[in-house]
Amino acid sequence: MQTTFAAFGKRSLRAVTKQKAVIAILAMLILMLFFKTNFYTSYNLLNVLKDAAVNEIIAFGVTLTVIAAGCDLSVGGVMCLSGIVSIKLINGGMDIWLAVIIAVLCGALVGFINGFLVVQQKTEAFIITLGIGMLIKGVNQQLTDAHPVSCTNMEYMKIANGKIGGVVPNLALYMIVIGLLVYALLRFTSYGRNLYALGGDYDVAKYSGINVVATKWTAFVLSGTMAAVAGVLLSSKLNTGSSIYGDDTALMVNCGVVVGGTSFAGGVGGILQSFIGLMVLQLLGNCMNMLGIAPYIQQVCQGVVIVAIIWLDCYGRKRKREDV
């Protein structure tokens, strides 16, 4: 009995040191106890979930590409694109759900192109997706003439702004459902296991008979699709589609994924880690707002936290390399 407890303690300790993001969240939660703010109200905590939902959904998709030893920096552009497309189509008189489906398909198409370039043509993932993101930003500006567009059909707003039972925001529910689906995909299907395998070692996976090209390609398509879903939700939440959203989203989300412990080397990580990693950044913003810290200082803190956590990540790997 004693030993199992000790083993359990040791194991959980190792899990915590491995999960720097968990420590960061706990530190923030404890720190907030000492200040008299509205942080610990159900309203605020639900709000954190609601604000995080859009980025979290993007992160779930990006996680797939990062596990496959890639990454996707075009998600910011895709997010804007799908919002703009769906609003424009609805304003043009199309049925809401059809418009949403077309918008999501646009995201899938971009993901397909990313996948073609990265997997089929073997280009460097992060630079090519950065280029695609830039291209889509231009498309967004062209579509909207760089003005924000509002949706004239009020039904559209209800997608993201409702509350289940008057308490839990819809957005949080979408996030949880999508998160569970992707979790199940990674954990319980052969697709998920193949993805980890090819992320760990591409050539070994290839010679083991895994269809590496199709598997990795699908990861990019899913990433684009989920970014598009998030974009529809964002535009419904704000009832606006604009080309200016999402300038920093892509890098922020990818950072969040890495902060959570999904490594760019590929083959490790998961949905829960990404959720926690991005939550660090979201919670940090909320805490600083609650404490009334000036926005520019917030930006400094956010930058420092990103650098610090990625620094730790690299440093840990360097130590490991030197040990071996």
Next chain:
Amino acid sequence: MTKRFSLKNFLLNYLVLVAIVLLVIITIMVEPKFLSGENLTNIMRQFGPLSFVSLGMTFVIIGGFIDLSVAGIISLVAVVTVSLIDPLGQVQALIIGVALGAFLGFLNSMVLISAGALTQAEALFITFGMSAVYSAIALIYTDGATQHMSWLTGNQSIFDAIGSGTVGILSVSFLIFLVSLGALWIFHNKTYNGRAISYTGGNKVAAELSGIPIKRSVVLIYTICGLMAAIGAVVLFSRITTAAPIIGKGYETNAILSVVVGGTTLKGGKGSVLRTVLGVLLITLMSNCMNLLGVSPYMQIVLKGSILVVAIWLDNRKEQ
């Protein structure tokens, strides 16, 4: 034995030159104004800030890294330099500004080395974080307000000269560009440290095992990149005579774009500052031509993005 001339190889290697020539011919046919003296001076001016930043970025990419923090460095250097013209005098302000840029680049390299970050992706995210910090410091420093040079009382003849002065038919900023190009070319091709950068980018493990000081290379490439970004910042605010704390936004992607389009490969190890000049020339000429032809600015972004994607794709084809 002479190598057989192959049109395919020629096109792949000199694609940028071919593209430039085609672009110029088409534009002249559609819009003869392109060749007017006024427009040529204009092109020389537009050649300004981006070319400096791209020269610095070339070394980072040859070294197998990437630097997103130039956006933050440009913003911070611009606001600090402008704010120091009045209290310290223009020469001191210029020196401090350029030194600040080099220092910020040095800081980047220190963070990377201490973390042992040796891959492009790690460098990407660390410099992204550093960029957020630098731009936020620029915002705090100015309280978000734009600095206007016309509000200053001190002498600012140097900056006037950099911004709009000419020597003969060449603009001063273009001369500075030629000087830095020459200096960087000699550094890269004729010195040990310069060549060490190429080896570092080619294969870091092999370079380290052969005794190449890769840490020194990392320090050098980021310091040069910061320095060139600072010079770019000075040229930029001298020309537009204002310094907003977000002035550097977008320069990081455009600089990477020019370097890659010029033909320096992202895998590191291969490339040259001269190629980058071609890349910058293509991008500058392209926006000039598209402006003359009346293409909307949004479509220009789309085209730039597609050119970046195609350039990376071709670069990759060449490797295989």
